[in-house]
Amino acid sequence: xxxxxIPFILLLALSACxxxxxxxxxxxxxxxxxxTDEKVFTHTGxxxxxxxxxALVDMKFLQMTDSSQQCYADLNQTLKLSAMQCAMLxxxxxxxxxxxxxxxxxYIKSYEDYIKEFPDVAMSWEARSTxxxxxxxxxxxxxxTTGFNFSGGAHxxxxxxxxxxxxxxxxxxxxxxxxxxxxxxxKTVEKHFRAKREVPANQSLNDFGFFFENDKFILPANIGxxxxxxxxIYNDYEVGPHVIGGTEFKIPKSELLPFLxxxx
Numbered sequence: 522x523x524x525x526x527i528p529f530i531l532l533l534a535l536s537a538c539x540x541x542x543x544x545x546x547x548x549x550x551x552x553x554x555x556x557t558d559e560k561v562f563t564h565t566g567x568x569x570x571x572x573x574x575x576a577l578v579d580m581k582f583l584q585m586t587d588s589s590q591q592c593y594a595d596l597n598q599t600l601k602l603s604a605m606q607c608a609m610l611x612x613x614x615x616x617x618x619x620x621x622x623x624x625x626x627x628y629i630k631s632y633e634d635y636i637k638e639f640p641d642v643a644m645s646w647e648a649r650s651t652x653x654x655x656x657x658x659x660x661x662x663x664x665x666t667t668g669f670n671f672s673g674g675a676h677x678x679x680x681x682x683x684x685x686x687x688x689x690x691x692x693x694x695x696x697x698x699x700x701x702x703x704x705x706x707x708k709t710v711e712k713h714f715r716a717k718r719e720v721p722a723n724q725s726l727n728d729f730g731f732f733f734e735n736d737k738f739i740l741p742a743n744i745g746x747x748x749x750x751x752x753x754i755y756n757d758y759e760v761g762p763h764v765i766g767g768t769e770f771k772i773p774k775s776e777l778l779p780f781l782x783x784x785x
Contacts, residue, residue, distance in 0.1 A: 553657065554585060554587075554593075554657065554662065554688070555585070555586045555587075556583040556584060556585060556586065556654060557583070557584055557586055558581065558582075558583065559581070559582050559583065559584045560579075560580065560581050560582075561578065561579075561580045561582075561604075561621055561622055561625050562577070562578065562579050562580075563577070563578050563622075563625050563626065563629055564576060564577035564578070564629070565577075565629050565632060565633055566645070568645070572643075573643075574636060574643045574644060574645050575645050575646075576628070576629055576632035576633075576645060576646035576647070577646075577647055577648070578608065578610070578625040578628050578629065578648045578649075579647075579648070579649045579650075580604045580605070580608050580621070580625070580648075580649070580650045580651075580668075581604075581650070581651045581652060582600050582601060582603070582604035582650070582651075582652045582666070583600055583652050583653075583654060583664065584597045584600060584601075585597050591691075592691035595691060596662075596686060596691075598618060599684060599686070599693055600652065600664065600684070601621045602619075603650075603652065603664070603666040603682050603684055604621065604650045604652060604666060604668075605619065605621055605624050605650075606666070606668075606680065606682055607650040607666045607667060607668030607669075607680045607681065607682055608648040608649060608650040608668045608669075608670055609648060609668070609669075609670035609678060609680060610624045610625065610627075610628055610648055610670075611624070625648075628646075628648055632646045632672075644673055645671075646671060646672045646673070647669075647670070647671045647677075648668075648669075648670045648671075648672075649668055649669055649670075650666055650667065650668030650669075651666070651667055651668070652664060652665070652666045652667075653665055655683075655745050655746065655747050655752065656745070656746045656747050656748055658785070659688070659784075660687065660688055660689060660783070660784045660785075661685060661686065661687065661688065661746060661783065661784070661785060662684075662685070662686040662688060663683065663684070663685050663686075663745045663746040663747070664683065664684040664686070664745075665681065665682075665683050665745055665752070666681065666682045666683075666684070667679075667680070667681050668680050668681075676763070678757070679756075679757055679767070680756060680757075681743055681754045681756055681767070681769075682743060683743040683744060683745035683752065683754065684745075685699060685744070685745060685746060685783075687783070694783065696740060696741075696742065696744055698782060698783060699744060699781070699782060699783055700740075700744075700777070700780045700781060700782055701780050701781075701782050702740065702780075703780070705779075705780070706740075706777075706780040707738055707739075707740070709772070709776060709777070709780075710738075710740060710753065710772065711738040713753070713770050713772050714738070714753075714755075714768060714770065716770075717768055717769075717770040718768060726738065730761060730762070730764075730765050731760050731761040731765065732760065732761060732762070733760055739760070740753075741753050741754055741755040741756070741759060741760075741768075742756070742759065743755075743756065746774075746785055747771070749773065749774050750771040750772060750773055750774055751771065751772050751774060751777050752769070752770075752771050753768075753769070753770055753771070753772065754767065754768070754769045755767055755768040755769070
């Protein structure tokens, strides 16, 4: 939408215990993992009548069909968090592991409290998110969540989140775990960024309207793998004002192979 290592030398008995535990907590990374489509939908008011104020939450997300192993359960929670994050239901005040149905219900309650306080303001609220599996191989999973939220204001807010998940290590990978970041990588990605936004090579990105710090190009927070390409998404407001909007483009896998740090 933010793993302690085991010491190499262990007592024989502890090693045997560890081996038994791993069989129940770590998946077979070579297996193809299956997912089901899940949905959380709730509303208040008559959302079929555009003239009537209402609020709705509609989140579609993926879940592992087998959640018996801790790794799978952790992945399922990560996917739920992504659905909530992109629907913008997670506030900074939310702590711990929020329950997805509870967060949807709290959003509806906030709207009902708002209508009670301002009964003459007939404005509807909406929070949505959808998710898809972009790619899966022996070592990685790549998901894309897209969403938006309108709870008043001048315009809806939108968000995208890409999750790259290491199947063997049971963890979500950060951007710096995907690539060795260097000048050549940045030049390659910037070339495609400029082509997407039609910014000439000799023009400053910030003069065009972006706000890269010190006019220095950076990678986006969201990078994901597809079969033959790598997806880059700069969210709205990430490197530019809302009027410019987000930027999304793909780069052929072959161009980025020299910079990859993870098996793909």
